[in-house]
Amino acid sequence: MTGRRIRVVAAIIRVMKGASMKNKAISLTRAVEMIPDGATLMIGGFLGVGLPHRLIDELVRQGRNNLTVIANDTARPELGIGKLIVAKLVRKAIVSHIGTNPETQRQMINGDLVVELAPQGTLAERIRAAGYGLGGVLTPTGLGTTVAEGKRTVEIDGRSFLLELPLKADFALLAARRADYNGNLDYTLTARNFNPIMAMAAGTVIAEAKEIVPVGVIPPDDVITPYVLVDYLIEKERTNGR
Amino acid sequence: MDAKILIAKRVALELQSGNLVNLGIGLPTLVANYLPPGVEVYFQSENGLIGMRSLPGEGMADEFLTDAGGGYIGAIPGACSLDSCLSFGLIRGGHLDVTVLGGLQVDEEGHLANWMVPGKMVPGMGGAMDLVTGAKRVIVAMTHTAKGEPKILKRCTLPLTSLRRISVVVTDLAVIEATPEGLALREVAPGVTKEQVIAATEARLIVPQTVPQMPVTEGVMAGA
Numbered sequence: 001m002t003g004r005r006i007r008v009v010a011a012i013i014r015v016m017k018g019a020s021m022k023n024k025a026i027s028l029t030r031a032v033e034m035i036p037d038g039a040t041l042m043i044g045g046f047l048g049v050g051l052p053h054r055l056i057d058e059l060v061r062q063g064r065n066n067l068t069v070i071a072n073d074t075a076r077p078e079l080g081i082g083k084l085i086v087a088k089l090v091r092k093a094i095v096s097h098i099g100t101n102p103e104t105q106r107q108m109i110n111g112d113l114v115v116e117l118a119p120q121g122t123l124a125e126r127i128r129a130a131g132y133g134l135g136g137v138l139t140p141t142g143l144g145t146t147v148a149e150g151k152r153t154v155e156i157d158g159r160s161f162l163l164e165l166p167l168k169a170d171f172a173l174l175a176a177r178r179a180d181y182n183g184n185l186d187y188t189l190t191a192r193n194f195n196p197i198m199a200m201a202a203g204t205v206i207a208e209a210k211e212i213v214p215v216g217v218i219p220p221d222d223v224i225t226p227y228v229l230v231d232y233l234i235e236k237e238r239t240n241g242r
Numbered sequence: 243m244d245a246k247i248l249i250a251k252r253v254a255l256e257l258q259s260g261n262l263v264n265l266g267i268g269l270p271t272l273v274a275n276y277l278p279p280g281v282e283v284y285f286q287s288e289n290g291l292i293g294m295r296s297l298p299g300e301g302m303a304d305e306f307l308t309d310a311g312g313g314y315i316g317a318i319p320g321a322c323s324l325d326s327c328l329s330f331g332l333i334r335g336g337h338l339d340v341t342v343l344g345g346l347q348v349d350e351e352g353h354l355a356n357w358m359v360p361g362k363m364v365p366g367m368g369g370a371m372d373l374v375t376g377a378k379r380v381i382v383a384m385t386h387t388a389k390g391e392p393k394i395l396k397r398c399t400l401p402l403t404s405l406r407r408i409s410v411v412v413t414d415l416a417v418i419e420a421t422p423e424g425l426a427l428r429e430v431a432p433g434v435t436k437e438q439v440i441a442a443t444e445a446r447l448i449v450p451q452t453v454p455q456m457p458v459t460e461g462v463m464a465g466a
Contacts, residue, residue, distance in 0.1 A: 189307045202300075
């Protein structure tokens with residue numbers, strides 16, 4: 001091997017070693033300290049299932065306010081995003097459903113909270129559009145309804161579609177089943193929902209996993225969210241005993 | 243027979259083996275209990291599952307296995323998990339055979355309103371707009387009237403869920419198909435006359451000479 005080649009191989013090994021050893025786990029406190037007041041947050045979960053509960057509790061504890069939240073729903077007053085609503089930390093919510101949270105409806109009617117309702121499939125596609133580098137999506141959903149107000153209609157081959165624009169966020173707060181220390185994620189059953197889509201659409205992605213496992217434990221075929229998308233993991237809670 | 247059970251039993255007869263079916267929260271959920279013998283369908287839960295079933299037993303709830311209302315469910319062997327884009331791609335992309343939803347109003351053009359009452363109830367549309375717009379067949383399951391007032395109207399007064407025409411509405415009085423020509427009375431409930439249906443309906447109905455009775459029985463299983 002030539003000297004140059006040895007140097008290149010050594011450099012590649014250093015890079016690979018660095019990548020495989022990088023531990024993205026940080027403390028819950030530090031993670032939430034990165035989020036400024038007024039931030040736009042995407043929060044995974046469906047009625048609190050597959051939602052990063054520890055991150056929500058810490059946002060409430062640290063009192064981050066004036067937030068814009070993009071999520072499927074506002075859960076219930078005592079559950080998930082509902083806790084942010086009750087603590088009056090949310091200025092605007094872009095969601096598909098608020099029916100399970102009377103407090104959201106109350107604040108909306110009072111004018112304390114702006115709620116933008118989006119059909120669930122449209123919400124998912126708007127987030128995907130941002131994450132996949134698309135300028136928007138054309139959907140028949142919402143045509144001729146209140147959802148279409150102020151939006152452009154586009155005709156393709158004689159069919160009408162509504163132009164829906166991408167949705168991106170400063171931070172995505174995700175919940176996963178397992179993370180490896182690099183940030184590869186997998187999910188459980190209906191706890192997947194919006195999490196993998198939001199992982200693509202935010203400037204900084206913070207994931208809270210049920211467990212953090214050594215790199216390699218999650219088989220490549222089982223990784224749903226690749227590590228390159230995940231910036232930080234939340235450290236495991238200290239537990240007594242094993 | 244209880245009105246809701248009657249409706250659920252009749253809707254169940256609309257499902258065919260192999261169908262991928264989405265049941266809305268509330269009355270539509272009951273449909274799963276009355277599938278005719280031999281009919282096997284797959285239930286989708288739009289929060290991310292194909293192969294939903296009821297909880298297999300007490301103490302078997304899983305915190306990460308829930309329906310679109312947040313309730314605990316079971317999953318059949320062979321079930322699969324979906325993210326929200328895939329789940330709604332199935333719905334919007336024409337891969338979902340049947341959606342069964344509740345309704346507040348249905349009108350002569352077959353439009354459905356079922357997601358809000360301005361100033362009173364603004365729960366959000368959730369998945370309803372995508373379901374009504376995208377499913378191959380849209381079945382509305384609702385009581386024929388609310389507090390004595392007709393819910394099948396000339397024109398919906400509440401905000402529409404979709405411009406897409408529904409397929410059929412099943413009530414405690416009748417089965418009414420939405421056709422390009424208008425609403426056609428197809429069946430009446432046991433013990434109900436055509437005239438009673440017409441009187442309880444504001445919309446103009448296309449009424450054939452003879453209207454058969456819903457083929458539902460008192461037994462546990464519809465059609466049994």
